[in-house]
Amino acid sequence: MGVGIEVTNLNAWYGTNHTLQDINLNIPANHATALIGPSGCGKSTFVRCLNRMHETNPIARVTGTVRIGDLDIYVDAKPVEIRRRVGMVFQRPNPFPTMSIYDNVASGLKLNGYSNRRGLDEIVEKSLKNSALWDEVKDDLRKKSGASLSGGQQQRLCIARALAVDPEVLLMDEPASALDPVSTSKIEDLIFQLKSQYTIVIVTHNMQQAARVAEKTGFFLNGRMVEFDSTHKIFTNPSDKRTEDYITGRFG
Amino acid sequence: MNEEKFKFRSRMRALTDSSVTALSILATVLVVAPLVAIFVYLVYKGASSLNLDFFTQIPKPVGEAGGGMANAIWGSALLLALASIIGVPVGIGGGIFLAEYGRGTKLANAVRFTADVLNGVPSIVMGVAVYALIVKPHIPFLPFTGHFSGFSGGVALGIMMIPTVCRTTEEMLLMVPHAVREAALGLGVPNWRSVLSITVKTASPGIITGCMLAFARVAGETAPLIFTALGNSFWSSNLNQPIAALPLQIYVYALSPYDDWHRLAWAGALVLIVLIVLAVSLVRYVTSRGVLKGAS
Numbered sequence: 001m002g003v004g005i006e007v008t009n010l011n012a013w014y015g016t017n018h019t020l021q022d023i024n025l026n027i028p029a030n031h032a033t034a035l036i037g038p039s040g041c042g043k044s045t046f047v048r049c050l051n052r053m054h055e056t057n058p059i060a061r062v063t064g065t066v067r068i069g070d071l072d073i074y075v076d077a078k079p080v081e082i083r084r085r086v087g088m089v090f091q092r093p094n095p096f097p098t099m100s101i102y103d104n105v106a107s108g109l110k111l112n113g114y115s116n117r118r119g120l121d122e123i124v125e126k127s128l129k130n131s132a133l134w135d136e137v138k139d140d141l142r143k144k145s146g147a148s149l150s151g152g153q154q155q156r157l158c159i160a161r162a163l164a165v166d167p168e169v170l171l172m173d174e175p176a177s178a179l180d181p182v183s184t185s186k187i188e189d190l191i192f193q194l195k196s197q198y199t200i201v202i203v204t205h206n207m208q209q210a211a212r213v214a215e216k217t218g219f220f221l222n223g224r225m226v227e228f229d230s231t232h233k234i235f236t237n238p239s240d241k242r243t244e245d246y247i248t249g250r251f252g
Numbered sequence: 253m254n255e256e257k258f259k260f261r262s263r264m265r266a267l268t269d270s271s272v273t274a275l276s277i278l279a280t281v282l283v284v285a286p287l288v289a290i291f292v293y294l295v296y297k298g299a300s301s302l303n304l305d306f307f308t309q310i311p312k313p314v315g316e317a318g319g320g321m322a323n324a325i326w327g328s329a330l331l332l333a334l335a336s337i338i339g340v341p342v343g344i345g346g347g348i349f350l351a352e353y354g355r356g357t358k359l360a361n362a363v364r365f366t367a368d369v370l371n372g373v374p375s376i377v378m379g380v381a382v383y384a385l386i387v388k389p390h391i392p393f394l395p396f397t398g399h400f401s402g403f404s405g406g407v408a409l410g411i412m413m414i415p416t417v418c419r420t421t422e423e424m425l426l427m428v429p430h431a432v433r434e435a436a437l438g439l440g441v442p443n444w445r446s447v448l449s450i451t452v453k454t455a456s457p458g459i460i461t462g463c464m465l466a467f468a469r470v471a472g473e474t475a476p477l478i479f480t481a482l483g484n485s486f487w488s489s490n491l492n493q494p495i496a497a498l499p500l501q502i503y504v505y506a507l508s509p510y511d512d513w514h515r516l517a518w519a520g521a522l523v524l525i526v527l528i529v530l531a532v533s534l535v536r537y538v539t540s541r542g543v544l545k546g547a548s
Contacts, residue, residue, distance in 0.1 A: 056437055084440030094431035098453050108439035111449055158435070165439060 002199030003069030003168045004029040005050060010064035012045050012054055019045045021223045023064070027216070032191055032200040034210035034231065037220035038246070043203045046220070047171045050201065051086035052079040068169060084112070087162035087198075091174040093154030095146030095161070101128075101137050104146040104157055108165035123164050131160035132190055152183025159190065163198075170194065172202040176209065188213050207247055211235050219243045294525065298518035306519055311485050311501070317512060321520050323487050325527070327402065327496040328471070330489065331481060334406025335470055339413025340463050344452075346414065347421020347459070352447050364422075371415035379476035382408040387480055395492060402488075402495035405481030409473060413466040420462025424455040460539050464532045471528050474499040498524045 005027040012020035020042045027033045035043040048054040049062055052073060066073050073082045095104050103110070105124045114120070124141070128134040133156040137149070146157050155175060162170060172191070176184040191200055191213045204210050210217050211231055218228040219240075227234065227243045238244045305320045312319030346363060354360030382404050390398025428451050436446035452459070477483070482494035483504065489495075498520055505517035 051438065053434070053438060056434070080440045080442050082440070083438055088438040090431060090434060090438070092431055094429070094435040096432060096435065096450060096454070098456070107436075107450075108441070111436070111439065111441040111445050161435075161439065 001168065002030040002195075002197065005169065005199065005201070006065075006067040007050075008065040008067075010046070010049060010066065011062065012042075012049055013061045014045075014057065015059045019223050020049070020062075023225050025218060025225060025228055027199065027201060029199050030195060030197070031216060032195045032202060032214040033216040033218065034214035035201065035203045035218045035220060036205070036207060036210050036246075039205075041220040042223040043218075043220045044173050047088075047173055047201055047203055050169070050171055051083050051088055053083070053088065055079065084108075084165050085167055086169040086171060087165065087167035089155070089158050089162055089170065089172045089175045092178050093151055093158050095149070095154050095157050097145065097147040099146055100142045101144055101146050101149070101157065102141040105160045105164050108161060112165075124160075127160040127164040128157075130163050130194065131156045132186060132193075133157060133160055150183075152179050152186060155179060155183065155187060156190065159187075163194075167198065169199045169201065172200065174203050174205060177205060184209070207235070219246060221246070291525065294518065294522040298515070298520075298522035301512075301515040301519040302522070306516070306523070310487055314510070319516070321496075321498065321501050321516065321523070323484065324496040324498045324501040324520070325523065326487075326489070327481070327484065328498040328524075328527075330491065330495065331402060331406050331409060331477070331497055332467065332471055334403070334491065335409035335413055336463075336467060338407060338410025339417055339466060339470075342410075343414045343417025343463075343466070344421050344459060346418035347425060348447065348452065350418070350422040351425035352451065364419075367415040367418045370411075371419070374475075375412060375473050376475035376478075378408050378412055379479040382411070382476065383479035400480065400482035400494045402481050402491035402493065405477045405495065405497065406491065408476035408480050409470040412470050412473065412476065413463075416466035416469065417459075417462050420465070421455075421459050424458030424462065425451055427458070428454045456539070460535065464535060468528050468532060471531075472499055472524060474503045478503075498527075 005025075007023055007025040007027070010020055010023040010025075011018070023046060035046065037043050045054060050066060050068070050073075054060050054062055062074070064074075068082075068086060071077060071082075071085075073086075096107060099107060102124055105127050106120050109120060109123065125134065125138075128137065133153060136153060137144070137157075146154065149157060155178075159170075159175075176187045179187065188209060191202065194200060195213075202210075202214065214231050216228065217231040217234040219226045219234065219238075219242075221242055227238060227240045229239070233239075234243060235247060238247065305318055306322075307320060307325065308322050309318065309320035310323045311321070346367065350360050350364055354363065386397045386407065387400055387404050388398075396403035432454055433446060433451060436450040437443070441450070477497050477500050481497055481500065483500040484494045484496040502517045502520040502524070505513040505520065508514070
C-alpha cells in the first residue's frame with residue numbers, strides 16, 4: 001500500500017546554486033501527483049530529494065523535512081533503506097545491459113541478498129504483469145538481455161524492476177519523454193492501474209499527460225512551487241497568474 | 253550554373269570519400285602486414301622442428317640430437333599463472349579505486365601517475381629490482397627469498413601486469429553510463445554492491461581484454477626472468493627453485509653456436525606465439541559464453 005508524503009521547508013543546492021527554495025507540500029497516498037514546470041525549474045531535483053538520490057552528487061546539499069508515511073527520511077533511516085521504499089523510474093530507460101530480462105527485474109532483490117528461487121520467480125512474474133510487459137517477454141525471460149528490448153519495453157522493464165522491491169512510493173522522472181506515442185500511452189495506462197497500490201509522483205513536460213493521469217498537480221518555477229492543487233483546478237482555473245501563463249503556453 | 257556546381261561538388265565528395273577509404277585500408281594493411289610476416293616467417297623457420305618430442309621431452313645435453321621444451325612450456329605456464337594471480341586482482345582493485353572511490357583525490361592522481369611510470373619501466377629494470385628485493389637478500393623466515401626461484405620470476409611478471417590491468421580497468425569503468433549506476437542506487441543497492449555487481453560486471457568485457465593484453469605482454473618477457481627465474485634444463489614444478497621458461501629457453505638456444513638449437517629456438521618462438529593466442533582465445537570464448545542475446 002502507498003503512503004503519503006509530507007514535505008516541509010525543503011531547500012536544495014547544487015554547489016552554490018539554490019535549486020529548490022522552501023518547498024512545502026503534501027502528496028496524498030495512493031494517488032498520482034504530477035509535477036509540471038519549465039526545464040530547470042527544480043522538479044527533477046525535488047523528486048530526487050524524496051528518495052535521497054539528490055545527495056549522490058558530491059556537491060549537492062539539502063535541508064528541511066520529508067516524511068514518508070511515519071518515517072522522517074533524513075533522520076530515521078539510511079539512504080539505501082529509503083530507496084528500497086521509494087522506487088524510481090528515470091527519464092531514459094536504463095536496464096542493466098549485461099543482465100537478462102529476469103535478472104533485471106530480480107536485481108533489486110538479489111543485490112540486497114534475497115535468494116529464495118521460487119519467491120523470486122513469483123515476484124518477477126507479478127512485477128512484469130503489473131508493468132504490462134509479461135505477455136511480450138515471458139518466453140525470453142532468461143534468454144534475452146534487457147537491452148535488447150525496444151525503448152518502450154525497456155521503460156516498462158524498469159518499472160517492473162522498481163516494483164519488484166515492493167516500494168510504497170514510485171517516483172517517475174519524465175518516464176515517457178524518450179518514448180513514442182504508443183509506448184507513452186501504455187505507460188500512462190500503467191500509471192492509472194498502479195496508483196491504487198502505490199503513491200505515484202510523476203514529473204512531466206507534457207501537460208496533457210499530467211491532466212490524464214494525475215489527481216493532483218504542482219507547478220514549479222525557478223526553484224519554487226508556485227501552486228499545488230487538484231489537477232482539474234490547475235488546468236481550468238489556476239489561482240496564480242504564472243500558472244495560467246505557463247499552461248496556456250505563454251512562456252516556458 | 254547551379255546544377256553544374258552541384259555536380260562538381262558531388263564529384264568532389266565522392267573523390268574525398270574514396271581517397272579516405274583507400275587511406276584507411278592502406279593503414280590497416282600496414283598494421284597487419286608485420287604481424288602476418290612474423291607469423292609466416294616463424295612457421296617457415298620453426299614448423300619443421302616441431303614434433304611430439306618438442307612437447308614431451310626436456311632439453312638434451314649438448315651434442316645429443318633431439319630433445320624438446322616441455323619443461324619450459326610447463327614453467328612458463330606456472331610463471332604466468334602466478335603472475336596473473338598477483339597482477340590481475342591488484343590491477344583490477346587499483347582500477348576500481350581510481351574510477352569509483354578516489355576520483356579527483358590526490359591519492360588517486362598519485363596512483364595513476366605511479367601506474368603510468370611503472371608501465372614505462374624497462375622490463376630488465378623490473379628484473380633487477382625484484383632481484384635486489386627478494387632474490388639477493390635472504391629474509392629470515394620468509395620462503396622463496398635469497399636465491400633464484402620461479403616465485404621471484406612470477407612476482408616480476410605480476411608487477412609488470414599491474415599498470416596495464418589497472419589503467420584499462422579504470423578506463424572501462426568510466427565508460428559505464430551514469431544512468432546504469434543511478435539505476436542500481438535507485439533500487440536501494442549499497443554503493444559497494446553496485447560497484448561490484450553492476451559497474452564492474454557491465455565493464456567486464458573491456459576489463460578482460462585489458463587482462464589479456466597484460467598477460468600476452470608478459471608472456472613473452474625474457475629480461476625480468478634472467479635475474480629471477482634463471483631457467484632450468486630439467487623438469488621442475490617447484491616455485492622455490494629456478495624454473496625454465498619458454499622465452500628464456502629461446503634466448504639461450506638462439507645465442508648458442510649450434511644449428512639444431514637454433515632450429516629449436518625458432519620452433520619455441522612459434523609455440524610461444526601460438527600458445528599465447530590459444531590462451532587469449534580460450535579466455536574470450538569462456539567469458540563470452542554467458543553473454544545474452546542483444547546485450548551490448
